[in-house]
Amino acid sequence: MMFKALSSDFLKIRGKGIWFLIFLGPLGIIAMQALNYGLRYDYLTQRYAGRLWETLLADIQMFVPISLFLGVTLVSSLLAHIEHQTNAWKQLLALPISRNAVFFSKFAISFLLLTLSCMVLAIGVAALGLSLRFGMETMPIGSILRLSFLPFAASLPALALFLWLCMLLKNQAVPITLGVLAAIGSVFTSLISGTLSKMLPLNWPMFGYIGPRQELFVAAGFAAGCVICLMGTLHFIKKDVN
Template sequence: MFTKILQAECIKLKRKWLRFLLFLGPAGVIGLTLVDYSVRYEYLTQQNPNVWEGLLHELNITLPIAFLLGGTILASNVAHIEYHRSSWKQLLSLPVSRLSVYTAKFVVVMFMLLIASAVLLIGIIGLGWWLGFGLPPSWKTLFVYTFYPFFSAIPFVAIQIWLSMLFKNQSRSLALGIVMSVAMSGMRELPSWFFWQWPMLVFSDYRNTYMITGVIIGVFLYAAGALHFIKKDVAYMLWQLCKIEWFKLFKTKAWTYLFVSPILIAAILFVGDQAMPNGRMKWLMADALIANVHGLLFYPLIGGLVTSFICRYEHEAGGWKQLLSLPVTRTSVYGAKLITSAAFMGILQVLVFVVLLGVGMLKGYPNAIPLKMIAGNMLGGWVAVLPILAFMLAVSMALSSFGASLTVNVILTLPNLFVANSERFGPWYPWTQPMYGMLGVTGKASWGLMLTTQNFLAVVISSFLLFGAAGLLYFQRKHI
């Protein structure tokens, strides 16, 4: 059955212009590089004695952008066919599973991108011959550099397919994909765990890691998108529950904690401004100060507070029985509470980011603001707090006492003061990860903490999956 669905997807795409994109994209990359060499041939060949390595460097300017744009267009078109003809009901009324339909569209997009990579390989060999470079000295290197964008861009393509299947108006998914594709070419200073920029990092020492991690994260995002497509009605229920949770949260005093860290940070930066060095280091030291005050203590503590407030309504006056007597699933309830708490913590990070920029402008920090670095660090801190939210949500659901869940969070957060500087325990303790994320983890040791991107991703992803799965399993079996 899956084979026939795959054949049907290919037939539908044959009637569109997309098959020409398989050759148009590689031709555009080769053509732009040829024009570049036609104008600056002597300069480019003198810059690097290894002419083939220099050629690959020049191709890397346009290749990642073209690849991401191609993935965006393909992902949008495989979903647009059904939305344009209003044929989703007809398709899903057939004896086919939603998983097969989603998987077929994913496989078609990835296969077309793989063909485009193969066409590009032939084009690069031809370009090198045309420029008089002869055959490549290392075929293995050429294969790696040509197919690297394919493997490292799988997470990006998986997200684009997910969004394209989600939105009827394809301009939304197209706009996001195009903006991210173009923006990444000028944002190579972002933390290296930001997988949107991985296709640009072909010359990194961690190239193989990005390829392998790209495949793993891509499979995970494919599974998440497929699950969402299968449970699309449940997803709508989840969205409604999120709105309800958000309304309940802001009826409590939890919203006041959005301003605790920003106000404290503003006060510290104003008072401690004189002790900071001048120049660009002023921004870096301010960012490090935020990580050590906000990321080390306040951010994890506020995360525990938010999850306690989110479960407080249900623990009072038999709220759990009232909620679960409605036509909702326990998985949706758990997911809505986790998403709401994550959104709350994201807003807090945005406020801290705005406060840092505002204080910097008022105090006359250098005009050259490392905006990409600071934004990436704030995003890293938010990602790193997700495991803490998953753990504390499970604790808050288990303990009816508001004070008891807060006590657990305080007990787990206070060791940060001692563990954070430990090379042995610090990089592996989940409650220290928000601080490390805000310090900006890179491919090398960061701020003398011996923390690498691989370590950071391993701890955050594994602990989030562990805590999230354990919390959901507990809530599914919890006797109300």
Template sequence: MILRALSADLLKIRRKGVWFLVLLGSLGLVVLQALNFGLRYDYLVGKLYKEDAWGGLAGEIFDLVPIALVLGATLIASQIANVEHLNNSWKQLLALPISRATVFTSKYLVGVIALTVACVLLFAGTIGLGLILGFSAGDIPYLKLLKLSFLPFLGALPMLALQLYLSLTFKNQALPIMIGITAAIATMFAANYPEILPLAWPFLAYYAKPAMPVASGIILFILIYLFGTGHFVRKDVD
């Protein structure tokens, strides 16, 4: 049943801008660094990152990854929810022989899939950019680039869970979007936050020991999902 619901939701978002946001967020970071390195190639590659060009590229890209993840989670969650909100189709959807928990879970899975695709594109795009810039193919730090692409995402899972819950709960998307934009801006200062603060986890997942922020991100994601499912199952839907 969950696979059928997931397939239906993936079809619904096909023309709703979700995949455009995925492309814009992931490849947009790569394009920005293409401009950055293109304009300052002699300084960045010839001086600043002379000893480790690939590591320098990863570091430059990562500076924008946490804010991109939080903002991306906000916009993708809103687009997923608006498929039902804008069409006023919640009552028709929930009248089908499918449990509310399955409907809610499917929306969460779509969000996770969308951001996972964005991470894959970021990984591939970073490698492609490095090769275009003339970095050695034999020195590609695959493990570092995998960490760059996926560990911050795992640390940002609670924000995705929260945004999906808020977006699916409220027809007016002003509140979840305002919270998401505020959180995205706040991640710019994540290096100064205590480790216990979830907004710091996307940053710490790459630069610090990843076990704590990654595990905490996954656990909190599950807790928010369970809370959201319980609330969605009981609430009245307009």
């Protein structure tokens, strides 16, 4: 049943612009850094000689949380909008398929698409560094993979929450506005010092990559994402969807 729901959803997203969005985020980040280093290559390579890869990752890391929050919001909205636009919810839920399979299918596709986006980011970072002649022998493969995937794992609560909202609300302006505010807020809340900053889920993607005990923020994000996904599923099962 779950496989049928996934197959159906993959067919629905063909030609809907979602694939373009998946590549746009990571490639946009890479393009900004390519422009930055292209304009100031001599200055940057001389000033940060010996730690070029580390500097590149530090320049990229500030944009990853923003891109993630925007990504989870837009992907969730586009997936739900396919059903809202065609008024297909009642027809879909009338089929011999459980509601929890419908919800989990949407979540699984969102997760897979954003994981692909993280893979594109990792490949793009490596390709950019090599094209800038930073050297393959000093490439920090582990750091690149952590930067690309750990913040996403820590942002799973946002994915589950925004997917839940997008599936229940026909007017996508509300979840999209919240997603944009979350993306902007992740920049300013990261400036808060102390325990409060670490307790805010908006900061978990950033702390999932930098700082001590990164695994705690990744685990917290994964656990909270599972809980919110379960809550969304239970609510979706009981609620009428127009």
